[in-house]
Amino acid sequence: MLNDSDGTQTEARAAARYEVIRQVLQQAIVSQAVPDGLVLLEGPLAQLFGTSRVPVRRALGLLHEQGLIARFEGRGFIVAADGQDVEPQRIALTRSVLGLDQERELVDTRSAGEQVLESLQQALSTCMVFGHYQLNDGLAAEFYNISRSSIRESLMRLRDKGLVEKEPYAQWLSGPLTAREIADHYEIRASLEPFALRKAAPLIPQRQLLDNLQRLSLLKGQQITAATLEQVEDDLHFACLQPAGNRPMLEMLRQSQSPLIVTRIFYEVLALPLEQTVIDEHRLVYEMLLKGSWDLAAMSLREHLERAQARTLQKLKVLSVLPVPQLPPYLHRLS
Structure with a gap:
């Protein structure tokens, strides 16, 4: 969730991070990119993803609830179902071990405003190829859970790129690209x-x-x-x-x-x-x-x-x- 409040923004970014981490680890486990019994520790994972331990802890908890990882006698979790008898594999947690792209940034650390700007740009640049569209800034503010003034500020920046236009007291319009x-x-x-x-x-x-x-x-x-x-x-x-x-x-x-x-x-x-x-x-x-x-x-x-x-x-x-x-x-x- 994105919000103008600094506290809520911090909470939202943390929420987004744990979900990204959960999805990345889930994909690695489901696709069998990682060996059974791989030991997952908060510290090394936090370093790998460039975050604090909090979102990693939350992501591991959710994966445990899904039954994809299990607790064992040592620290952390292992890649196994509860009750499954596997030997713990204590391997350095790297991108290669998790089957991840060596270049891609794993967690989006941009500000909420930057993320909204990119999302708006993506939506507008897509719609203008397929027709003539009207953008409702009130609905956009609700969609991204930020203020209407923040949406308008982003739209003004995108207007300079030719993605949207607006006359005084008129609607925001995009396309068609002819x-x-x-x-x-x-x-x-x-x-x-x-x-x-x-x-x-x-x-x-x-x-x-x-x-x-x-x-x-x-x-x-x-x-x-x-x-x-x-x-x-x-x-x-x-x-x-x-x-x-x-x-x-x-x-x-x-x-x-x-x-x-x-x-x-x-x-x-x-x-x-x-x-x-x-x-x-x-x-x-x-x-x-x-x-x-x-x-x-x-x-x-x-x-x-x-x-x-x-x-x-x-x-x-x-x-x-x-x-x-x-x-x-x-x-x-x-x-």
């Missing part, structure tokens, strides 16, 4: 990004370019997540442009990212890997930059954006025939 709007955004990007890249090129660290290429090499044939897609796009279209130093231009480009919403939802809905052509186009820009061929890098970036526009419009057509995903109750479809 083919014409996508073309307009790409026109802005194709005009400004190559110029910015040419200006920034001599100042981009070689290590940064090599790291970007390394990340690309790991994507071949892999299903892409929203976070990975955002990283890939940011590497080329923002991090490489930052040295240009023109803040108003970079801000304008930040506000022209609506087409990326289509791409993100397309991959999320259809669970497809990133097209090899996209990887190759990004790689070509980096290789030109590493060679010092800055004019060719800028030209390659422009060609990439022109091709990306065609791909995005095709993805929009595919999404238009798919069912609308489940959306929060504070969003009402107008058309």
